[in-house]
Amino acid sequence: MYGRIFVISTNGxxxxxxxxKIFHHPEVKMIPDNQNTxxxxxxxxxxxxxxxxxxxxxxxxxxxxxxxxxHLASNLGMVEATIALHRVFDSPxxxxxxxxxxQCYAHKLITGRYEDFGTLRKxxxxxxxxxxxxxxxxxxxxxxxxxxxSAAIGIATANRLxxxxxxxxxxxxxxxxxxxxxxxxxxxxxxxxLNLVIVINDNEMSISENVGGLHRYLSRLRTSKxxxxxxxxxxxxxxxxxxIGKGLAKFFKKIKDFFKRxxxxxxxxxxxxxxxxxxxxxxxxxxxxxxxxxxxxxxKPCIVHIHxxxxxxxxxxxxxxxxxxxxxxxxxxxGVEERQNPSFSSEMGxxxxxxxxxxxxxxxxxxxMCEGTGLKAFSELYPDRxxxxxxxxxxxxxxxxxxxxxxxxxxxxLYSTFAQxxxxxxxxxxxxxxxxxVLALDRCGLVPxxxxxxxxxxxxxxxxxxxxxxxxxxxxxxxxxEAFDExxxxxxxxxxxxxxxxxxxxxxxxxxxxxxxALCHTDGAERAxxxxxxxxxxxxxxxxxxxxxxxxxxxxVIKLKRILPLPKERIIALTAGAEIIYILEEGIKAGGFxxxxxDMLAEEGVRKKVVVRAIEDYVGHGDLESITKLCGLxxxxxxxxxLLAAESCQIQHHA
Numbered sequence: 001m002y003g004r005i006f007v008i009s010t011n012g013x014x015x016x017x018x019x020x021k022i023f024h025h026p027e028v029k030m031i032p033d034n035q036n037t038x039x040x041x042x043x044x045x046x047x048x049x050x051x052x053x054x055x056x057x058x059x060x061x062x063x064x065x066x067x068x069x070x071h072l073a074s075n076l077g078m079v080e081a082t083i084a085l086h087r088v089f090d091s092p093x094x095x096x097x098x099x100x101x102x103q104c105y106a107h108k109l110i111t112g113r114y115e116d117f118g119t120l121r122k123x124x125x126x127x128x129x130x131x132x133x134x135x136x137x138x139x140x141x142x143x144x145x146x147x148x149x150s151a152a153i154g155i156a157t158a159n160r161l162x163x164x165x166x167x168x169x170x171x172x173x174x175x176x177x178x179x180x181x182x183x184x185x186x187x188x189x190x191x192x193x194l195n196l197v198i199v200i201n202d203n204e205m206s207i208s209e210n211v212g213g214l215h216r217y218l219s220r221l222r223t224s225k226x227x228x229x230x231x232x233x234x235x236x237x238x239x240x241x242x243x244i245g246k247g248l249a250k251f252f253k254k255i256k257d258f259f260k261r262x263x264x265x266x267x268x269x270x271x272x273x274x275x276x277x278x279x280x281x282x283x284x285x286x287x288x289x290x291x292x293x294x295x296x297x298x299x300k301p302c303i304v305h306i307h308x309x310x311x312x313x314x315x316x317x318x319x320x321x322x323x324x325x326x327x328x329x330x331x332x333x334x335g336v337e338e339r340q341n342p343s344f345s346s347e348m349g350x351x352x353x354x355x356x357x358x359x360x361x362x363x364x365x366x367x368x369m370c371e372g373t374g375l376k377a378f379s380e381l382y383p384d385r386x387x388x389x390x391x392x393x394x395x396x397x398x399x400x401x402x403x404x405x406x407x408x409x410x411x412x413x414l415y416s417t418f419a420q421x422x423x424x425x426x427x428x429x430x431x432x433x434x435x436x437x438v439l440a441l442d443r444c445g446l447v448p449x450x451x452x453x454x455x456x457x458x459x460x461x462x463x464x465x466x467x468x469x470x471x472x473x474x475x476x477x478x479x480x481x482e483a484f485d486e487x488x489x490x491x492x493x494x495x496x497x498x499x500x501x502x503x504x505x506x507x508x509x510x511x512x513x514x515x516x517x518a519l520c521h522t523d524g525a526e527r528a529x530x531x532x533x534x535x536x537x538x539x540x541x542x543x544x545x546x547x548x549x550x551x552x553x554x555x556x557v558i559k560l561k562r563i564l565p566l567p568k569e570r571i572i573a574l575t576a577g578a579e580i581i582y583i584l585e586e587g588i589k590a591g592g593f594x595x596x597x598x599d600m601l602a603e604e605g606v607r608k609k610v611v612v613r614a615i616e617d618y619v620g621h622g623d624l625e626s627i628t629k630l631c632g633l634x635x636x637x638x639x640x641x642x643l644l645a646a647e648s649c650q651i652q653h654h655a
Contacts, residue, residue: 038112039110041053043087053083054079054080058076058312058314060114060117061075061105061106061109062332064120065105065120068119068120068121068329068449069121069328069329069449070120070121070327071102071103071128071325072311072324072326072327073311073324074203075104076311076312076313076314076317077103077282078103078201078308079106080283080284080285080308081171081199081201081282081283081306081308082107082110083106083110084285084288085107085199085292087285087289088289088293088296089296090166091111091137092137092139093166094167094168094169095139095155095168095169096137096169096171097140097169098171099145099148099149099171099173100129100143100144100173100176101142101453102129102173102325104130104138104142105117108126108135111135111137112135112137121449121451121622122622122623123620123621123622123623127452127621128451129141129142129143129450131452143450143453143454144453145173145176145391146176146179146181147181148171148176149170149182149189150181150188152168152169152185153185153196156168156196157194160195165195167195167196167197168194168195170197170198170199172198172199172200172201173200173201174200174201174203175368175391176391178389179391179392180394186269186274187272189274190301191273192301193300194301195296196301196302197295197304198301198303198304199292199304199306200278200303201282201306201308202279202305203308203309203310274303275295275300275302276303277302277304278291278303278304278305278306279305279307280306281307282306282307282308283309316335323336342477342503343374343500344442344477344480344499344500344502345372345373347374348442348480348484348496348498349374349375351480352378352411353377353378353381356378356385359409359488361408362488363385363403363410363411364378364379364382364385364386364387364411365387365400365411365413366388366389366414367390367391367392367396367414368390368391369413369414369415370386372442373414373415375413393421393422394424394425396412396414397412397426397429397437400437401425401430404430404437405433405435409438409488410437410438411437411438411488412440414440414442415454415456416457416458417447419439419459423462426439426463427466430492430493431466431467431492431493434468436490437492438484438487439493439495439496440496440498441495444456444459444473444497444536444587445536446633447500448624449622450621451619451620451621451622455618455619457588459495459497460497460593461587461590461591463495464593466493469564470486470492470493470494471497471562471563472487473497473536473561473563474498475505475559476503476505477503479561480496480503482561483496497536498536499537501537506520506543506559509540509543509544511543511546511547513557513559516570518562518570519560519571520558520559520561521557521559521574522543522546522557525558526556528554528556529555529577529580530553530578531575531578531580531582532545532582532583532638533558533560533571533581533583533597534559534583534585535561535563535593538584538586538633539557541634541635542557542559542584545638545642546639548635549643549646552643552653553651553653566600568604571597572601575601575606575608578608579608579609579646579649579651580608580609580610580651581597581609581611582611582613582638582641582642583598583611583612583614584633584638585612585613585614585615587614589615592612594613594614597610609645611642613632
């Protein structure tokens with residue numbers, strides 16, 4: 001299916017870069033788009049056949065996610081709605097844009113990827129999010145919340161300018177409505193002549209809830225074929241009346257709006273000048289089809305509000321949708337088991353709880369990631385000091401500014417990939433103001449499964465450009481606690497970055513480390529011919545590589561606990577006797593600490609061979625071992641590259 005590529009090279013480093021370029025070339029389409037049978041069947045299928053298809057898709061999604069892991073509850077809730085979308089619209093000429101991509105699995109199954117769906121999230125397989133390099137039915141590569149409406153307006157506008165009458169559909173989860181970018185987009189598209197439909201998937205809460213029985217009656221009425229037909233026929237009749245018809249139609253609309261306002265609460269979307277249809281049962285394919293067809297007839301930006309149930313059709317996910325948002329592999333018959341495995345996330349949550357006991361100034365902030373960032377216990381122990389701001393990372397930082405300037409000590413916990421959004425707020429509202437903020441960055445470095453949009457490899461390059469910022473990179477829980485203690489005492493922005501998963505302790509590999517304030521190093525590193533400098537999770541790969549290199553050369557490891565500001569004097573002292581300084585970094589190379597160390601050594605007149613091994617391209621999805629090797633960061637690849645460098649430098653083997 002994916003083809004076979006054979007690369008023959010005696011140089012491991014060259015081969016690695018060739019492989020990286022092959023797998024990341026933006027023109028590669030992994031899945032041939034020649035399997036449109038499901039789309040065709042949906043167009044002509046009976047109601048019973050569509051229900052049967054929905055059951056089949058839901059079963060396929062559940063079974064696949066149970067084997068590969070992924071986002072389950074949100075995808076199960078969107079099965080019928082996705083069928084209705086493909087029944088009414090014509091992908092790929094009509095563009096379907098799934099916000100975030102947490103709800104795109106049924107779409108992938110319908111659009112030619114049914115047979116290959118078992119490769120979901122696996123290395124070389126199908127992405128867990130929409131991916132524009134995977135299929136022409138995936139309009140964009142989506143992974144961050146709140147982007148779909150803006151992109152859809154752009155596409156719809158381009159279509160209008162080109163005289164293209166196709167439709168653009170943005171599918172937005174209700175959680176995205178906490179993201180300010182969505183409202184910027186809605187404000188921008190009101191009253192425009194665009195073939196644009198915005199489907200709001202409301203799977204948790206009602207939006208602008210209307211009043212009692214009348215609300216229920218209007219909901220039923222406004223989603224029926226009869227209602228839409230009567231409304232259109234009345235308008236057409238009035239418009240045909242000579243001279244006064246247009247005026248009567250406007251008057252009729254004003255009367256309708258008057259009575260609606262008398263009995264129904266104001267609707268935000270209609271107040272913004274958008275057409276609003278719904279709410280409608282998102283699991284009723286027939287009703288959905290009626291409403292979506294009505295939206296098509298408007299030729300103006302139109303909101304279609306649907307109600308769905310997360311986890312629909314799989315009882316454990318229906319009962320605990322949050323638990324089934326993103327799941328590891330599990331037994332379908334048993335459901336997801338409770339796991340108490342320690343991780344950096346849970347440990348950070350424990351540390352914050354512990355420190356908050358003695359310091360009433362400590363507050364915790366998250367952006368709709370309470371459990372994911374380990375804050376559940378804190379939210380229960382200190383509810384008055386816990387703030388979940390929803391999917392609004394930019395607001396979270398400036399909110400923290402307000403807390404900090406008032407004397408509190410805010411701690412903001414985000415995934416690294418979502419923290420990319422807050423650069424301006426950190427610059428303007430925290431750094432310039434010289435206010436204290438602890439930014440705890442979870443999922444730093446390589447992240448398995450979720451793929452290209454979720455890799456935490458850019459945070460250091462971004463935030464290190466802000467003056468006076470301090471950045472820590474602990475490799476174990478003791479260092480995490482130390483970093484937190486120091487961060488709460490710092491007067492400005494402190495960043496603590498840690499990976500998904502658990503700690504690496506030097507004691508586990510049997511190599512003793514000498515601990516210092518900002519770094520640790522193996523015994524004898526200052527006398528080694530080859531010194532590997534690294535931090536965090538990469539310490540394990542560095543130690544293993546050094547043990548391999550020691551068969552020919554003296555090798556040592558320096559592990560940085562603080563990567564900004566760099567402990568310049570100690571790095572220079574510890575590498576004084578080295579012939580090769582090898583820097584191993586689980587982050588983007590441009591602007592990384594590897595480049596900073598290299599520049600620092602050059603400025604100090606240190607004339608040694610410096611090799612920086614970091615990530616140089618976007619990284620796709622797969623298991624951690626596979627993507628680590630893809631980036632050339634495994635112990636085996638590192639030791640091979642070091643040995644090649646040593647030979648080129650003609651370093652003599654030790655006795």
